[in-house]
Every structure is written in structure tokens, then in C-alpha cells.
Amino acid sequence: MKAASVSSLVNLITKEFSILVHDLIYNLGSTRLWMLNSYLERYPIRTPIAWWVFLSLAQLPLVSPLSVVTYQALRRRILIREELESE
Numbered sequence: 066m067k068a069a070s071v072s073s074l075v076n077l078i079t080k081e082f083s084i085l086v087h088d089l090i091y092n093l094g095s096t097r098l099w100m101l102n103s104y105l106e107r108y109p110i111r112t113p114i115a116w117w118v119f120l121s122l123a124q125l126p127l128v129s130p131l132s133v134v135t136y137q138a139l140r141r142r143i144l145i146r147e148e149l150e151s152e
Contacts, residue, residue, distance in 0.1 A: 075135060083127060090123045 098119060105111040 070138075075131060075138075079127075079131065082130065086123060086126050090120065094119050094123070 094116070098114065098116060101114055105114075
């Protein structure tokens with residue numbers, strides 16, 4: 066049984082998933098910022114929201130699945146190595 070390498074799994078996920086996330090950031094990021102700022106203009110006391118807040122929040126959908134897949138791939142690799150050593 067040959068297992069996929071960690072780098073091949075990460076590359077597979079990052080290619081497709083990061084394209085989707087970056088398209089979403091590009092298309093909806095400015096719209097969200099404008100909508101939120103126009104909503105907050107109604108209130109006398111408000112804090113302006115910077116663009117980097119949306120950018121940093123957009124990184125969460127990328128980091129979360131990559132960390133899970135990397136952990137699972139490493140765990141599976143260790144299990145396969147132990148199986149091969151026991152034979």
C-alpha cells in the first residue's frame with residue numbers, strides 16, 4: 066500500500082481551494098466593506114473598519130482545512146510506517 070505524500074495532498078487542496086477563496090475575497094470583499102460602512106454610518110459613534118480585517122478573516126477558511134489535512138496525512142504516514150516496521 067502506497068500512501069500519498071503530505072506535500073501532494075497539500076498541493077492538491079491549496080490549488081483548488083485557494084483559487085475559490087481568493088475569488089470570493091476579490092468579488093465580495095469590497096462589497097462587504099461598503100455595506101458594513103454604510104450600515105455603521107447610521108450610528109453617531111462608530112469605528113471605521115479597515116480592509117485588512119476582511120483579508121485576515123478570509124485566511125481562516127484556508128488555514129483550517131490545510132491544518133486538518135496535514136495532520137491527518139502525517140498521522141496516516143506514521144501508521145503506515147509502523148505497519149511496515151512490524152512486518
